[in-house]
Amino acid sequence: MDIWVLPEANLLRKCIFCILSVGPIPNHIAFIMDGNRRFTKKCKLMKGAGHKVGFSALMSILKYCYEFGVRYVTVYVFSIENFKRSPEESIVNRYGVRVIFSGNLKLLSEPVRLAAERAMLATDKNSKAVLSICVAYTSTNEIMHAVQESCEEKWDEITILNSSGAGYGLISLGGYEQDEMDHLIKLNDIEKHMYMAASPDPDIIIRTSSETRLSNFLLWQSANCYLYSPSVLWPEIGFRQFLWAILNFQRIHFYLDKQRQQS
Amino acid sequence: MDFSNESRVLHRCSAHIGNLLLRSLWHLVHFIISICNFTLDIANVLESYLISSGLLGRYKSLHIAKLRYLAIVIESEGAYQTLKIIELLQWLEAVGVKHVCLYDNEGILKKSKDFILENLDGAILFQVLSYWQPSIYAMLDAHENNVLLDQQHMTLEFVSFSDGKEAVAKAANVLFMKYSKSGVTDQNQKEKIFTESQMTEALKTVGSGGPEPDLLLVYGPARCHLGFPAWRIKYTEIVHMGLLKSMNYGSLIKAIYKFTMVRQNYGK
Numbered sequence: 094m095d096i097w098v099l100p101e102a103n104l105l106r107k108c109i110f111c112i113l114s115v116g117p118i119p120n121h122i123a124f125i126m127d128g129n130r131r132f133t134k135k136c137k138l139m140k141g142a143g144h145k146v147g148f149s150a151l152m153s154i155l156k157y158c159y160e161f162g163v164r165y166v167t168v169y170v171f172s173i174e175n176f177k178r179s180p181e182e183s184i185v186n187r188y189g190v191r192v193i194f195s196g197n198l199k200l201l202s203e204p205v206r207l208a209a210e211r212a213m214l215a216t217d218k219n220s221k222a223v224l225s226i227c228v229a230y231t232s233t234n235e236i237m238h239a240v241q242e243s244c245e246e247k248w249d250e251i252t253i254l255n256s257s258g259a260g261y262g263l264i265s266l267g268g269y270e271q272d273e274m275d276h277l278i279k280l281n282d283i284e285k286h287m288y289m290a291a292s293p294d295p296d297i298i299i300r301t302s303s304e305t306r307l308s309n310f311l312l313w314q315s316a317n318c319y320l321y322s323p324s325v326l327w328p329e330i331g332f333r334q335f336l337w338a339i340l341n342f343q344r345i346h347f348y349l350d351k352q353r354q355q356s
Numbered sequence: 357m358d359f360s361n362e363s364r365v366l367h368r369c370s371a372h373i374g375n376l377l378l379r380s381l382w383h384l385v386h387f388i389i390s391i392c393n394f395t396l397d398i399a400n401v402l403e404s405y406l407i408s409s410g411l412l413g414r415y416k417s418l419h420i421a422k423l424r425y426l427a428i429v430i431e432s433e434g435a436y437q438t439l440k441i442i443e444l445l446q447w448l449e450a451v452g453v454k455h456v457c458l459y460d461n462e463g464i465l466k467k468s469k470d471f472i473l474e475n476l477d478g479a480i481l482f483q484v485l486s487y488w489q490p491s492i493y494a495m496l497d498a499h500e501n502n503v504l505l506d507q508q509h510m511t512l513e514f515v516s517f518s519d520g521k522e523a524v525a526k527a528a529n530v531l532f533m534k535y536s537k538s539g540v541t542d543q544n545q546k547e548k549i550f551t552e553s554q555m556t557e558a559l560k561t562v563g564s565g566g567p568e569p570d571l572l573l574v575y576g577p578a579r580c581h582l583g584f585p586a587w588r589i590k591y592t593e594i595v596h597m598g599l600l601k602s603m604n605y606g607s608l609i610k611a612i613y614k615f616t617m618v619r620q621n622y623g624k
Binding site: 313 | 390529532550577582
């Protein structure tokens with residue numbers, strides 16, 4: 094159990110946050126919650142216990158993020174086991190968090206999808222912070238879906254132009270030059286159809302258990318993002334790892350910001 | 357009136373002092389972190405020296421066949437250090453790495469590719485082997501280590517930001533052409549066009565369809581892939597190597613060794 098959650102540590106944590114806020118505060122942090130099952134095995138617990146401990150670790154991390162002033166937090170839910178319970182209402186209400194479920198939600202079972210939609214509706218009015226829960230999500234599926242939506246949207250545009258008589262025969266694309274046809278769909282069109290379009294690109298992605306892969310998570314959005322892989326398992330993550338991530342982010346922020354502006 | 361003015365001035369002064377104190381503490385914290393990182397760097401340099409000199413026995417034999425495709429991301433300043441890059445590639449050649457992809461965000465490496473290829477004995481440009489590409493993919497997919505070991509020359513691929521997001525936009529246009537010609541009204545056809553494998557094919561068509569690297573080494577100030585084509589790094593191990601100007605052989609061996617051990621234990 095993370096000692097930083099105890100009331101006595103609150104004041105110390107607030108002081109540390111006060112000092113750290115002199116430097117840049119990340120706008121968006123993403124977490125890959127890896128290691129729940131390994132934790133269960135390591136501590137010889139009953140099946141599912143690792144996920145329970147992992148869930149409370151997530152609540153602590155969310156508290157640290159929103160207290161420090163991080164506006165957007167994204168979590169990657171590998172399996173729906175990680176998210177059988179919805180985020181504690183106290184955290185959502187206290188920090189004005191809007192909950193968004195990102196991913197191919199059609200793949201979820203009916204009860205899960207309905208619960209997700211209810212949570213999104215209930216928190217729709219909150220505007221201080223955002224929690225994106227990536228479920229039934231892979232980056233390649235996200236890119237593919239965005240491309241498909243862009244193509245369908247472009248086709249509808251052309252159909253409308255044509256039916257309003259302004260098409261000049263565009264419906265068969267005969268009216269376009271070859272060069273124009275290669276650039277009908279633009280990068281902006283694809284980006285606005287991403288599942289994660291509502292959030293800015295992440296500043297830090299933290300994956301626990303020393304795993305150095307992104308495992309098909311936020312591949313498109315992580316071009317200028319600091320990747321941090323602490324060795325602890327997800328249920329063991331605490332304030333120390335959060336602090337280390339922030340400190341390292343602040344050290345390289347100037348460089349990453351420059352990279353971002355060049356892109 | 358004077359009293360309220362004085363208290364305002366006092367309030368401002370104390371706010372300034374408080375601010376200064378916070379800033380000093382922040383700098384102090386970061387100074388301590390720099391010392392910690394510096395100590396870690398010294399330990400790493402010592403370890404690298406031991407590895408290079410062959411004193412650490414376990415690094416002597418690498419299961420290099422497990423590393424089928426290696427990618428190297430170099431930050432923009434490092435990309436101008438062509439001689440360092442050639443030295444790095446020579447080390448990789450000596451270790452037995454056969455397929456390397458070099459990436460930098462701005463395409464600086466693409467401009468120096470002729471110079472690099474000239475100075476690296478026997479290296480071939482990946483793109484030139486376009487008619488051999490299917491066989492390279494087959495080799496990489498078939499896990500046939502014998503075939504890989506027979507490979508005489510190192511292949512080099514040069515990639516930049518335009519092979520990432522911009523290539524996806526171009527591939528989207530390719531799929532749009534297919535969509536407009538056949539799949540609009542037919543749901544089945546639509547499902548056949550917009551699949552991940554169709555996207556992979558479309559990316560190959562626009563010239564940005566290289567294989568997925570197993571390992572990606574980042575030479576720069578931070579562990580960050582700097583925009584390497586997203587489609588290709590789904591399950592790639594990403595390792596930070598520090599700045600190119602302070603690269604050393606020992607760290608390279610250590611990174612490859614760790615990768616081969618990981619692959620042994622966990623798979624994808």
